[in-house]
Amino acid sequence: MVRFLLRRLLFAALLVIAVSSGALLLTRLAPGDVTANLGAFAPPDEVARTRARFDLDRSPVAQWGGWALRASRFDFGDSFLYNRPVGGLIRAAAINTAILAVAALAVATFIGIPFGIMTGSRRGAISAAVRGVSLVCLSVPPLLTSLFFVFLASRTGWLPSGGMTSVDVVDVSWSAWLLDVLRHLPMPALALALPLAATFERLQSQAISETIHQPFVVAAMARGVTWRQLLLDHAWRASLRSMCAIYGLAIGALLSGSFVVEYVTAWPGLGRLMYEALRARDIYLVAGCAAMGGLFLAFGSVVADLLLFAADPRVREGQAA
Amino acid sequence: MKTRLLGIVVTAGMLAVGYVFWRSPGAPGSTTSTAAQQARGGQLVASIRAVPRSFNRLVAREQTAELLSLLTQGRLVRINRSTFELEPWLAERWEAAPDGRTFTLHLRPGVTWSDGAPFTAADVLFTLQAAFDPKTESVVAEQLTIDGKPIAAAAPDDHTVVVTYPAASGPGLRLFDALVILPRHKLEGALKDGTFANAWNSATSPAEIVGTGPFTLREYVPGQRLVLDRNPRYWRKAADGTQLPYLDRIVLQVVPDQDAELLRLQAGDIDMTQSELRPDDYVAAKRAEDQGKLKVVELGVGPDADAFWFDLKPEAWKTDPRFAFVSKREFRQAISYGVDREAFAEHVFLGAAVPVWGPITSGNKIWFSPNVLRYPPDVNKAKEMLKSIGLEDRNGNGIVEDAQGHEARFTVITQRGIGWYERGTNELRTQLARVGIALEVAPIDNGALIKRMLSADYEAIYYRPLATDLDPASNMDFWLSTGSGHFWNLPDQTSQDRKGRATQEEGPAPQEWEARIDMLMAEQASTVDLEKRKQIFNQVQKTFAENLPVLYFVAPRLYYAHNARVLGVVPSVQRPPALWNADSLSVRGGP
Numbered sequence: 001m002v003r004f005l006l007r008r009l010l011f012a013a014l015l016v017i018a019v020s021s022g023a024l025l026l027t028r029l030a031p032g033d034v035t036a037n038l039g040a041f042a043p044p045d046e047v048a049r050t051r052a053r054f055d056l057d058r059s060p061v062a063q064w065g066g067w068a069l070r071a072s073r074f075d076f077g078d079s080f081l082y083n084r085p086v087g088g089l090i091r092a093a094a095i096n097t098a099i100l101a102v103a104a105l106a107v108a109t110f111i112g113i114p115f116g117i118m119t120g121s122r123r124g125a126i127s128a129a130v131r132g133v134s135l136v137c138l139s140v141p142p143l144l145t146s147l148f149f150v151f152l153a154s155r156t157g158w159l160p161s162g163g164m165t166s167v168d169v170v171d172v173s174w175s176a177w178l179l180d181v182l183r184h185l186p187m188p189a190l191a192l193a194l195p196l197a198a199t200f201e202r203l204q205s206q207a208i209s210e211t212i213h214q215p216f217v218v219a220a221m222a223r224g225v226t227w228r229q230l231l232l233d234h235a236w237r238a239s240l241r242s243m244c245a246i247y248g249l250a251i252g253a254l255l256s257g258s259f260v261v262e263y264v265t266a267w268p269g270l271g272r273l274m275y276e277a278l279r280a281r282d283i284y285l286v287a288g289c290a291a292m293g294g295l296f297l298a299f300g301s302v303v304a305d306l307l308l309f310a311a312d313p314r315v316r317e318g319q320a321a
Numbered sequence: 322m323k324t325r326l327l328g329i330v331v332t333a334g335m336l337a338v339g340y341v342f343w344r345s346p347g348a349p350g351s352t353t354s355t356a357a358q359q360a361r362g363g364q365l366v367a368s369i370r371a372v373p374r375s376f377n378r379l380v381a382r383e384q385t386a387e388l389l390s391l392l393t394q395g396r397l398v399r400i401n402r403s404t405f406e407l408e409p410w411l412a413e414r415w416e417a418a419p420d421g422r423t424f425t426l427h428l429r430p431g432v433t434w435s436d437g438a439p440f441t442a443a444d445v446l447f448t449l450q451a452a453f454d455p456k457t458e459s460v461v462a463e464q465l466t467i468d469g470k471p472i473a474a475a476a477p478d479d480h481t482v483v484v485t486y487p488a489a490s491g492p493g494l495r496l497f498d499a500l501v502i503l504p505r506h507k508l509e510g511a512l513k514d515g516t517f518a519n520a521w522n523s524a525t526s527p528a529e530i531v532g533t534g535p536f537t538l539r540e541y542v543p544g545q546r547l548v549l550d551r552n553p554r555y556w557r558k559a560a561d562g563t564q565l566p567y568l569d570r571i572v573l574q575v576v577p578d579q580d581a582e583l584l585r586l587q588a589g590d591i592d593m594t595q596s597e598l599r600p601d602d603y604v605a606a607k608r609a610e611d612q613g614k615l616k617v618v619e620l621g622v623g624p625d626a627d628a629f630w631f632d633l634k635p636e637a638w639k640t641d642p643r644f645a646f647v648s649k650r651e652f653r654q655a656i657s658y659g660v661d662r663e664a665f666a667e668h669v670f671l672g673a674a675v676p677v678w679g680p681i682t683s684g685n686k687i688w689f690s691p692n693v694l695r696y697p698p699d700v701n702k703a704k705e706m707l708k709s710i711g712l713e714d715r716n717g718n719g720i721v722e723d724a725q726g727h728e729a730r731f732t733v734i735t736q737r738g739i740g741w742y743e744r745g746t747n748e749l750r751t752q753l754a755r756v757g758i759a760l761e762v763a764p765i766d767n768g769a770l771i772k773r774m775l776s777a778d779y780e781a782i783y784y785r786p787l788a789t790d791l792d793p794a795s796n797m798d799f800w801l802s803t804g805s806g807h808f809w810n811l812p813d814q815t816s817q818d819r820k821g822r823a824t825q826e827e828g829p830a831p832q833e834w835e836a837r838i839d840m841l842m843a844e845q846a847s848t849v850d851l852e853k854r855k856q857i858f859n860q861v862q863k864t865f866a867e868n869l870p871v872l873y874f875v876a877p878r879l880y881y882a883h884n885a886r887v888l889g890v891v892p893s894v895q896r897p898p899a900l901w902n903a904d905s906l907s908v909r910g911g912p
Binding site: 034036045046049080089164167 | 585771
């Protein structure tokens with residue numbers, strides 16, 4: 001188990017280095033740079049100073065080398081847009097993204113898995129309707145879902161139409177802040193969760209329908225096990241293997257931040273920060289966001305492995321062997 | 322009966338007086354709104370697209386930094402963004418010497434910083450010293466530099482400042498609208514330490530930032546919002562004696578996406594934005610106005626128009642034979658004749674635009690000249706002009722070519738993702754195809770576009786370069802052949818001042834008409850008499866319209882929408898359209 005975790009940590013470190021270095025170099029090599037934000041006709045001296053500050057006057061390799069050296073000391077450079085160190089910005093955004101991701105994951109899980117078990121084990125009009133809704137949710141891109149929810153919120157006034165907290169939340173208690181965040185959470189969380197719930201439903205449905213025809217399930221049925229027990233204790237547990245793999249990826253993807261949902265709903269998370277950074281060619285902020293995204297992806301992968309480890313005795317036996 | 326008549330007359334008189342007070346621009350130091358119209362208290366929420374990079378306006382030029390400076394700081398004088406007249410601000414009056422170089426400014430007595438420290442002439446001298454300190458790397462120093470020399474200042478007493486210009490300057494004291502006065506008692510240490518450039522950066526605690534503006538910074542949440550509270554020590558009062566500002570609080574909410582911004586405006590989540598409506602948003606905003614949610618106001622014709630130009634830098638074309646006709650004035654005039662501006666306005670700006678013939682639009686009321694060469698749409702005349710320079714469709718493929726068969730086919734780049742840019746280039750392609758000029762449209766990222774523009778790596782561009790100020794003397798970099806904003810033929814230089822003087826390196830010799838514009842612009846910038854300046858600048862516009870280094874087709878009519886509950890909005894065609902006058906804004910049902 002320890003060796004397994006060490007291997008995973010090494011993989012995570014390599015992933016973070018590869019993703020952040022790739023992001024930095026691609027941002028550097030893409031046409032245009034951060035000085036475009038100074039305006040089309042900024043004084044040449046100011047442009048030169050800005051290029052020097054962000055090491056754009058050095059070769060891409062030299063720039064990467066300097067950045068990597070500083071990053072090894074947890075100094076990820078400064079952001080042009082925010083004019084402050086990247087580290088603090090990423091930490092704050094990552095926490096906000098994590099709040100959103102956990103909420104979305106919880107919603108997707110509690111909707112997708114039960115409906116998946118139902119549609120995978122039963123046929124009928126309700127199952128067909130659920131499958132139909134799932135397909136619609138899978139087909140609609142997150143941009144449209146987000147815009148729909150923003151539109152709905154702005155038209156009905158049921159929920160805040162964007163942001164993470166209200167503008168009135170200044171110098172309030174921790175509990176008041178939390179309540180306010182909870183009011184803002186449903187809209188972006190649902191926008192993120194619906195396609196994910198549909199994915200879970202489809203996968204779970206397929207996994208269950210395959211599992212309930214396995215001989216061990218038929219044997220259990222012959223032993224007189226109730227349908228409910230059969231589904232939950234036997235078929236569902238056996239179907240978890242494929243679910244765990246996708247679950248880990250979903251965790252990683254959600255925690256890396258959703259560009260579209262965070263941008264449209266003005267949720268101040270990692271995805272939105274990355275998007276703004278990319279648009280402005282804010283090179284060290286892009287690299288920092290990518291590093292954090294990579295870290296979250298690696299975390300998701302570890303979670304997937306651990307879930308699989310817990311759910312499937314064959315994996316545990318394989319590790320032990 | 323007599324009593325009734327008298328009552329009607331008195332009421333009518335009161336209404337008339339009230340109307341006059343309501344319409345008049347207002348004396349400096351007071352506003353015209355009455356307590357009956359506007360009540361104190363309440364909170365206004367406005368959106369911003371980007372966070373500030375610094376709270377120190379001397380080192381930050383972006384829009385949010387300028388907005389924050391308007392809200393939290395003061396200037397000696399300000400340009401009224403509605404009338405464009407110069408108004409006394411922290412200086413309540415001034416005298417100008419006859420030579421147009423020396424101004425004696427008398428500071429308003431009793432003004433204090435938001436932390437209670439008195440505001441004196443020492444703060445003004447300190448700010449000028451900081452602006453001109455090379456370590457500050459100030460973004461406003463160039464605007465306050467004349468003939469390569471800084472403006473000098475002295476303080477005979479605590480409430481008097483004498484500023485002396487190195488040479489006579491056309492804009493005069495208007496230059497001081499760019500200078501936000503900063504507190505010496507807070508920032509003197511940073512200037513002495515050489516760290517002023519980093520002082521009041523975006524990581525600074527809001528409590529550290531003091532000003533003489535109507536609001537003080539209360540909270541800054543990066544990426545989310547800025548909260549500004551009323552400055553209880555603000556010096557300005559309304560005409561009825563009400564202490565300004567009316568509002569208790571302004572919240573600047575970061576909403577980077579313009580679609581989401583409009584939705585939030587319609588929903589009442591935000592009260593106003595910092596930009597005019599896009600042509601595509603007008604209908605939705607008008608509908609919301611009909612429902613009583615928004616108020617839509619026409620700002621007038623925008624001062625900036627979309628521009629279309631070819632790279633006229635000879636080195637950029639190297640041996641490309643097309644430069645032989647691109648560089649000819651007749652070629653560009655043929656394009657101007659070939660474009661139907663009314664149709665262009667209809668298709669690109671959905672009708673909300675007016676034809677223009679040069680860079681100065683009718684939105685710039687002081688400097689616009691209608692007496693320039695105009696090019697009514699005439700496809701035949703355009704073809705004749707092309708023929709006169711040897712361009713005609715010899716092979717019948719619909720595209721004109723020169724005698725050697727070089728076609729008038731060009732790639733035009735524009736910024737991706739901006740609806741009217743993409744519509745504009747497509748409309749140009751359609752219209753110019755009728756005269757035999759083929760355009761291939763390539764929308765690209767803004768950063769890439771700017772890079773290609775500055776490195777002269779393009780054939781043609783469709784874009785809207787924004788002027789920094791309505792006064793042409795503040796846009797010398799555009800007009801002068803040595804200027805960094807002379808984008809159709811950028812000089813080969815790495816360093817120069819905004820006036821294009823002193824440090825420029827030798828570039829290609831300007832053409833005769835460019836040299837004439839250089840001379841006229843230098844003359845008008847050093848002329849004090851406004852009427853004379855206008856006459857000189859009219860000649861500049863005339864020369865520009867005849868030679869067409871840049872083609873302008875239409876200027877948009879600008880519309881602005883804000884929540885109907887906001888009172889006291891005096892809209893401006895310059896950004897910010899409403900918050901420039903934040904101390905006089907109020908909200909209905911505020912407190």
